[in-house]
């Protein structure tokens with residue numbers, strides 16, 4: 485540690501904070517977009533690290549609503565804009581800022597973030613809770629299996645003229661999807677503004693709209709090799725999802741339809757040649773950090789009965805301890821206990837189990853979850869499984 489100090493960000497700090505994030509990420513947001521994101525910062529949710537008068541680090545948390553398995557919604561502190569000046573790295577600036585942010589999260593039972601690098605946030609109790617798959621559908625030769633319905637009902641529309649419909653579908657989608665986030669009105673303004681700087685060299689954003697779903701996409705590349713990049717697809721029903729895929733796979737003159745989705749997207753099961761839907765990359769999406777273990781564990785529903793006593797380690801915040809988790813008929817009770825623990829794990833691993841995207845048995849095999857009762861590990865796998873795959877609602 486050096487002489488770095490930490491405090492709440494003040495109005496005059498924002499130009500310096502902008503410079504630090506710009507140099508860190510190599511991207512400057514248009515002023516209007518930056519304003520929209522700033523409007524989502526929770527009260528006293530922006531901190532800076534300072535060396536004398538100089539701002540050398542920035543971190544904020546945004547006020548979000550997170551859907552958990554079963555459809556309950558929890559307030560989530562969404563950590564964002566985290567960067568340290570290149571002149572002051574590895575001197576504890578990040579550690580100090582995360583500490584400051586956590587102190588200010590008061591009533592939030594859970595915090596979440598997207599990590600630029602996978603080795604940064606585990607030490608602070610965050611665990612990867614969703615999985616992104618980069619999927620590319622090679623449409624040349626792609627055909628739907630006999631028997632796949634062709635429901636129709638999709639329109640190519642100007643999104644700004646259908647804002648209420650889009651917001652309604654998005655709201656229904658996020659409420660049924662673990663990892664879904666409520667999209668505030670200011671962010672819809674930004675989506676619909678479709679600023680040139682946010683297009684990353686692509687075309688304007690096009691919109692396919694169905695009664696129960698929508699897909700936004702852009703075109704990238706030249707005439708020879710055009711990709712239709714789906715920037716968001718939200719379908720509330722299986723019929724809407726198939727209807728949207730029918731249109732996307734039918735985009736003549738486009739070689740590839742690309743998107744980021746959960747592993748297990750239905751498209752593989754719709755095509756006669758599933759190999760045409762190729763996984764290019766798998767990576768983490770939302771990382772979760774439990775701040776109130778019983779409240780978060782009780783908020784979700786479970787797929788099977790369970791009785792377990794967790795010994796949760798939390799070296800960073802000291803919020804761990806022993807928790808008895810009992811599940812009956814899908815609902816859980818969780819409370820601190822003096823009883824002997826039969827499952828030992830770090831709070832970051834609990835975050836990774838929460839959405840069912842990672843299995844207890846995988847962590848047990850890697851010795852990140854210790855449990856001598858094989859049946860109990862299987863019971864954990866069963867209980868934490870979810871019928872709706874988790875997906876991060878949107879990037880932040």
Ligand SMILES: CC(C)(COP(=O)(O)OP(=O)(O)OC[C@H]1O[C@@H](n2cnc3c(N)ncnc32)[C@H](O)[C@@H]1OP(=O)(O)O)[C@@H](O)C(=O)NCCC(=O)NCCS
Nearest residue numbers: 508566567568573574575576577578579598599600601603
């Ligand atoms: C990532 C970043 C914020 C780290 O800031 P920092 O002030 O150097 O971090 P700290 O000094 O507090 O490091 C704390 C610990 O994390 C480790 N750490 C920090 N960044 C790391 C990284 N990128 N990879 C692996 N370990 C890292 C440090 O080695 C240190 O470990 P130790 O406690 O065992 O010594 C900074 O490197 C940065 O601004 N990077 C570019 C922007 C970025 O990636 N931001 C994160 C967005 S999600």
